[in-house]
Amino acid sequence: MVRSFKRLRAALATFLLAAALILFLLFPARYAASVSDGAALWAVSVLPATLPLLFLTALFTERRLFRSFAAALSPVAEKVFRVSGAGGCCALLSALSGYPVGARAVLDLYRRGSLGEEELLRVAALSTTTGPAFLVGAVGAGMLRAPALGWLLYLSHLAGVYAVCFFLRFGKAAVRRPPPAAAHTPLPEAISSSVLSVLFVGGAIALFSAFGQMLADACAFLHVPAALADVLRGLLEMTTGCALFAERVSAGSLALSCLFVTFGGVCVLVQQIAFLKDTPIKIASFLLVKLAQGCVAAAVCFALASAIL
Numbered sequence: 432m433v434r435s436f437k438r439l440r441a442a443l444a445t446f447l448l449a450a451a452l453i454l455f456l457l458f459p460a461r462y463a464a465s466v467s468d469g470a471a472l473w474a475v476s477v478l479p480a481t482l483p484l485l486f487l488t489a490l491f492t493e494r495r496l497f498r499s500f501a502a503a504l505s506p507v508a509e510k511v512f513r514v515s516g517a518g519g520c521c522a523l524l525s526a527l528s529g530y531p532v533g534a535r536a537v538l539d540l541y542r543r544g545s546l547g548e549e550e551l552l553r554v555a556a557l558s559t560t561t562g563p564a565f566l567v568g569a570v571g572a573g574m575l576r577a578p579a580l581g582w583l584l585y586l587s588h589l590a591g592v593y594a595v596c597f598f599l600r601f602g603k604a605a606v607r608r609p610p611p612a613a614a615h616t617p618l619p620e621a622i623s624s625s626v627l628s629v630l631f632v633g634g635a636i637a638l639f640s641a642f643g644q645m646l647a648d649a650c651a652f653l654h655v656p657a658a659l660a661d662v663l664r665g666l667l668e669m670t671t672g673c674a675l676f677a678e679r680v681s682a683g684s685l686a687l688s689c690l691f692v693t694f695g696g697v698c699v700l701v702q703q704i705a706f707l708k709d710t711p712i713k714i715a716s717f718l719l720v721k722l723a724q725g726c727v728a729a730a731v732c733f734a735l736a737s738a739i740l
Contacts, residue, residue: 454645462641469640473633480564481632484528486625488536490618492520493543501545512593513600517545518554526589529562530699534706535628541710548711555712556720557596559703561588561692569670570688574677580685583735587689591728595720632702639698643668662687669696682740686733694725 455462491497501516508519517540525533537555540546546554563585571581643664650660665672665687672691676684695703700721704714 450649451642451645454648455641462644465641465644466637469637470633472640473636476569477632477636478629481532482625482629484532485535485628486621488524488528488532489539489621489625492517492536492539492545511600512553512557512596514550514554514557515546518550518557521546521554522557522560525558525560525562527562529560529565530695531559531628531632531702531706533558533560534703538706538709551710551712552716552720553596553599555703555707555710555717556599556724557592559695559721560592561585566692570673570677570692574674575680577680580680580736583739584685584689584692584732587732587735588693588728590731591689591693591724591726594727594731595724599720628706631705635698635702639668639701643671665691665696666694667696668698669694672696680740682733682736685736686729689732690725690729693728694721 497517497520501520503516504519504523505516508514508516508522512519512522514522521533521536521540524536534555537546537551537558540554541551563581566585566588567578567581570584571578575581646664646667647660649655650663655663661672661675664675669691673688676688694700700718704717707717708714
């Protein structure tokens with residue numbers, strides 16, 4: 432059964448790759464324009480905000496002030512989520528900054544020995560969130576023309592993330608020693624690693640912009656119902672999904688937007704996995720947790736939106 436599933440997964444991946452390649456070869460101008468649009472979005476909106484955050488968090492997590500925050504947060508983080516104070520600080524940074532700062536911070540702290548293997552999945556689940564700049568600013572004020580709905584999405588998003596992480600604390604405890612602490616990161620290395628990280632983010636956004644257009648074209652060719660096509664595009668790239676469902680505001684559309692953002696969409700998941708793959712975290716377990724968080728966040732959002740709309 433397991434072998435058959437792996438063969439099916441490999442065949443599906445091969446088919447999708449071949450289909451994408453054929454589409455790009457047949458319509459290079461159309462999809463090259465989508466790549467250009469994604470790159471422009473990254474250069475104008477993502478790069479100016481994300482690069483400084485990646486750089487500053489890389490240095491801040493080494494400072495004595497960060498260790499003081501971690502020590503102060505440790506009792507609460509340990510009691511509620513069974514993570515260290517460093518893990519709690521990582522979650523706080525993510526909630527304020529957004530994707531992919533939290534995933535990068537998890538990797539940095541693990542390499543320095545501040546996070547143990549036993550807590551890594553819980554810390555990663557806590558620290559892979561979006562921030563208020565996206566949900567309140569871009570989605571609420573920009574797409575929905577209603578910042579209050581952006582706050583509703585943001586609070587529902589965090590509720591889904593933290594609720595699932597609370598129940599993860601009851602999992603099997605297998606205490607392992609953290610890896611040896613690494614030396615402090617030199618300033619040039621911090622700049623270099625931050626630039627490479629944000630370039631990877633830009634590449635992912637540009638590529639998935641084209642993939643999203645390919646998916647839209649395929650759905651139109653196959654006469655897939657518009658609502659289903661929009662859901663598929665949202666699961667591929669969350670910003671596109673939020674924009675599509677912002678055109679018709681309802682409790683259901685807000686809940687779906689919350690699902691896209693909390694799960695992350697394939698584009699954001701690829702960015703997070705790029706950092707987390709260098710830790711002992713099992714990626715399959717991480718994906719299941721993110722899906723559970725997305726479903727809980729969507730349910731919370733639907734209940735709150737139904738009460739106020």
